[in-house]
Amino acid sequence: MMSFNGGIQKIDLPKIFDERGNLSFIEASKHIPFNIERVYWIYDVPGGEVRGSHAFKETHEFIVALSGSFDLVLHDGVREHKFSLNRSYYGIYIPKLTWRRLENFSTNSLALVIASKGFSVDEYIRNFDQFKIAVR
Ligand code: TYD
Numbered sequence: 001m002m003s004f005n006g007g008i009q010k011i012d013l014p015k016i017f018d019e020r021g022n023l024s025f026i027e028a029s030k031h032i033p034f035n036i037e038r039v040y041w042i043y044d045v046p047g048g049e050v051r052g053s054h055a056f057k058e059t060h061e062f063i064v065a066l067s068g069s070f071d072l073v074l075h076d077g078v079r080e081h082k083f084s085l086n087r088s089y090y091g092i093y094i095p096k097l098t099w100r101r102l103e104n105f106s107t108n109s110l111a112l113v114i115a116s117k118g119f120s121v122d123e124y125i126r127n128f129d130q131f132k133i134a135v136r
Helices: 128-135
Strands: 009-012 038-043 051-056 061-067 070-075 080-085 090-094 099-103 110-115
Touching: 051 128, 061 080, 070 090, 080 090
Parallel strands: none
Antiparallel strands: 009 090, 038 110, 051 099, 061 090, 061 110, 070 080, 070 099
């Protein structure tokens, strides 16, 4: 079982290296520190595009680069954290009330997002100043 501190966190996933091809997996109860309500993925991102640039009020997420690479730029209200995701055997846990932006997508990159809540427009904070107030 992973140790979990509640904040933004890189979580290593199992990797079964094999000459026939590698295998990794996610078990909800072992690797994801919330109940999974939704899974979505971002793909076919044209070069130079940016996704995200918002925070969620209550939704926690876990993001894995299943293919290719991209940068995950997070802000916890105090400081910025930047991760370059380029392997599929780890992910980043993003607690609620974290400003998040995905950028610098490589060709054919595939971002898997596991979320603790279903989709709701009311969950989004799309203004950085409002985010700073909410996170205080
Ligand atoms: P959005 O979260 O704004 O994309 P990003 O933050 O990556 O730029 O979502 C884009 C659109 O897709 C928006 O109209 C809402 C819709 N959407 C859903 O219907 N369900 C979902 O689970 C997600 C993530 C988005």
